[in-house]
Amino acid sequence: MTHDESPTARALLLLEMIQSSPGITAERLAGRLGVSERAARRYVGILREAGIPIESVRGPYGVTASAGGSGCLP
Numbered sequence: 001m002t003h004d005e006s007p008t009a010r011a012l013l014l015l016e017m018i019q020s021s022p023g024i025t026a027e028r029l030a031g032r033l034g035v036s037e038r039a040a041r042r043y044v045g046i047l048r049e050a051g052i053p054i055e056s057v058r059g060p061y062g063v064t065a066s067a068g069g070s071g072c073l074p
Contacts, residue, residue, distance in 0.1 A: 010035065011043040015052065019067045 005013075010033055017029055030040040044054050054067055 007043065007046065010039075011046040014040065014043045015047055015054075015067065018054065022067070 014029055014033060017032060018024060021028075026037045026040050030037045033040060033043075035043075044056065047054050052067070
């Protein structure tokens, strides 16, 4: 991944990763995107603001995320 991608492109990549790997940790998402965990959480926020249900659960391995609902975009 290049560092010149827009926040929207990164948010969509993050959604793709969450849908293909339910329960993925924020740490792994950040690593795959090449950003900080805080930035990965901001991208989750962007998706939520767009009406895409993303569920986050704090567990023994950190925060995990999965796309709720039918998995289709609104």
